[in-house]
Amino acid sequence: MLTFGAIFEELELFNFKHYDLSIEQLIRIYGKILINSFAITDQNSGHVIGKALYLGASIFDHSCCPDLYYQFDGLKIYFIASRNICLQNLY
Template identity: 40%
Template sequence: MKRKGDILLQSEPFVHVLSHKQRGRRCDSCFKSGENLKRCTMCKVVRYCNAMCQKEDWTSHKGECPCLKRVFPDVPLDSVWLMLKLVLKQKAGDNGQSIKNDIGWRNFSDFKSHSEEIKCDQNRTEQLSKIVFTLRKLLGDSSLPPGDKLMETFGKMVINSFTVCDGELQPIGVAIYLSPSLLDHSCEPNAVVTFQGTKLTVRAIKDIPDPSPAN
């Protein structure tokens, strides 16, 4: 039995991007607001609370840093930036096995892309075309995955993205979480998703009985 208020699930993001509107006002690593944020001296785009946040984000940022530097002072849109992070993760062979606090129910390769449905959606296909156009500027043509792989990654992104909100439920970024991506909408929910910075927490809002054993 899970009681009202119990934590059911927590996870750090597989990839995350601070909202364009929050850029310069919050840390790109932990999403906390602050003054005198330290800017990356190479790309001059991302900002951090301190050296600790910069160190924790380096595994993710080291791949995107030269890409952001290449197009500076332009800054990619949130959707393009998230897609860039996913492409770089795949190129590095990172499937999300080492995500902090994640229960390990799912890796990125387990996601469904719904590619066939997206191919029939004109708005989605146009969105992907615009993203790929900018990715070419960020990565260069020779570094882009094949078209079918880009479609698959894009499908996984649009289907599984979470809008990250602050304590006042205002959107501050977007992220992909692995195990939490299994959650579905319910008209009579028994749990709620909240965020502390970039960490996602699922908490029961009513008592939840244990599932009945299979016969």
């Protein structure tokens, strides 16, 4: 229950308290948010001030040695390659 309490607190940031959702649905939603969200940080301090979900950007998978880094400009997210990336073998 402690773990779910932490999950529920996190979900409150996304204003899910107004929906009639089961615990299973909440945990499923939280998993998607956890995997697909981006931390928004304060430019001056580097502290996390929020999270954002971008449908298009969520196609990128996590990597411990990432090829891409992201940067926000207002509400826009930009991806910056850390090396030359060949995309011809993706399809």
